[in-house]
Amino acid sequence: MPEHVFGKGEAASKPDTWVDKSPSAPARSRSTRAPRTTSSTRRTPTTGSRAKPYIQKVEYPAYLDNGPCQPRPRQRQGPVGEPVHPRHQAVLPRDKSPDNHTWSPPVLNVGIYPNLDPSHKNTSNLKVRQAISYAIDREKVSQIGVGGQEPAANQSGIVTPTFDKYYDKAAVEKAGYDKPDPARAKKLLAGLGYTPDKPLELSIITITGYTDWDASLKVIKQNLKAVGIDLSPSRTSPSRP
Template sequence: MKRRSTAKLVSCLAIAAALGAAMVGSPASAATLRMAWSQDATGLDPHKQTAFSSIRLLELIYEPLVRLDANLQIVPAVADSWQFSSNGTELTFKLNPNAKFQNGEPVTSADVKASFERILNEATGAVARANFLSIASIDAVDPHTVVFHLSQPDVPILTAMTNLNAAIVSAGEIAKGAINTTPVGSGPFKLEKWDPNSREILVANKMWAGGATGIEGINISVLPDETAILAAMRTGQIDFALLNDPLIATLIPREDRLVLNRAPVLAYHVLQLNPSRKPMTELAVRQAISCAIDRKEVLDTASLGEGKVTGPITTPSFATDPNSLFCYKRDVEKAKKLMADAGYAKGFSATVIAATGEPPTAAAEAQIIQSQLAEIGVKLDIKVMELNVYVDTWLKGDFDMAVALNGGSADPYSMYSRYWTKTGNLQKVANYIDDTLDGLMQKGRAETDPAARKVIFSDFEKHLAEMSPWIWLYTSYSYTAQQKSVQGFTGTPIGSLFGLSKVTVQQ
């Protein structure tokens, strides 16, 4: 596997500059942020989107009840305050009385109730549904007070509510069936125009309860790749950019006028196996794949070493040392023996899917894994798909293996309940569950003692790594680049762009 060439990248920049100029157009006013990214949103329904590109757009438009700050602390969003009952089975929120949707209507407890009832309705296909199954009923006590009655104590539910997939949407818009076509949130910006795979125009929400934004709006250009973004930034046509490719990001510090924002994130790169398909139905085969993969080589080659090898849990306060997990040191001989024990000494053929652009390293990761697994007789055919096709295929669980970049969370339960519980709404993506995983998840959900929760999730992580339904690879960084004239942006462990609500552009 050849390392991607910096020289080749630089030789493309002249072409990219012309293309970037054509896409960006004329400069906007000083009060409007000119932004670019290379991967557009795949949809506008905040309850159903899984692609990072969609979440990054929608988190500027919608708000959840609470959000995470840069230190992973829960802070107010639509809600001003919250409190659990003494027995942990009621969670009461007091809403910000100034919160309004972008159509001028107040955000009320009725909207909160309608939003979570929509999430819990299986017909919606909400991706975070599994995180909220303890909700037995919801009372809209008064316009600014809402009470969630829980069937059991549920420690991680508050963290789950910080996610964009738990955004509060208008009850009226739900009734109209307009959520996926007409975004009406309560966040800092309104979506004025969306030309898919071309541009988005956002304008400041003057009614945002969070206060005045530092800019009048954001004009987002969807450029063909990140070389074009870099070229446009070099010529001053772009103020701010979201980057995913470490090869491009590591070039930013060489530019006198540009600043790189780099923050470690909880999202993880992973090779997802499909344990419902032969021969991945065999534990020994899955374990052989785990033993045959050199995770550090994948990180170093595909991502220039920008990150660290990880186990399943990426939350710092819960994570286990990867060296203590099953077969995290590559052992090809052990892998060959496991293959032989399973009856596959001569190997087998399979297909691995990867998305274009999200992450940009996906194809490189697939090629490295292809080379490593060839040593134990596994012949991988790589199928690269456009992101929207990949997402649809992934959600159906219609793959042998998949190279993926999945989101993390400040709590292991809210991070993994949709995959590794028996009621998880993405079980058909995971295609594996056992009593041990489900039991540990349920214990971790109800346990209130932090030390006891850490032990529970350590056992969960070790068991998951040993069962090897997926092969966790590494965590990396979120990257944004900006002109020095842009001030006030801070990166976060969840890769959020919400901080754009407070940036300013100096003239």
């Protein structure tokens, strides 16, 4: 914390509750929707960098879904972008330019989060969650959803290969979660009275326009249907920047 702010007065006596009504920052951001959604970052005159050249403002389009964003790097309408495309080499073919590169840093897991509240008697049931896990072909989800750019998640929730030293692969393999096991999933669901002909109906909340999630969910839906779960996506609008 800056000493010139918290080294005296009320800020020093109550640093946990004191509110800075004029916080200092090198830049401040805002978003607008006229005529399209954009985000801009402006240099704060009093605290901005004194280094040259001065950059007073950076403005860039902030897309709410992958669709309109995907073709723009190929169209040379931006030097850097964050589109998710399963055919990334087709979007940024290296034969067009040796400077075209993609980087998908493994820093988090995208997964299914079941509702464990007892009022949701199905997803709060351990056997149902086990059946879902055994049914999903994670490697195929990775290949179809993001073109294999990000490795499949694992049951431990540890992001690999970034945190491999914390990942107990042997424990995951012992539990049988290292590869899909549809037969085991069917057996668990049959014990609860569900079959592919008489499926368990579940819904899943996803975000409209996230094309990688849409593609992944298609694989997951097929996997679950084969063992006796009918999964229906319920879509919500993306958050605005």
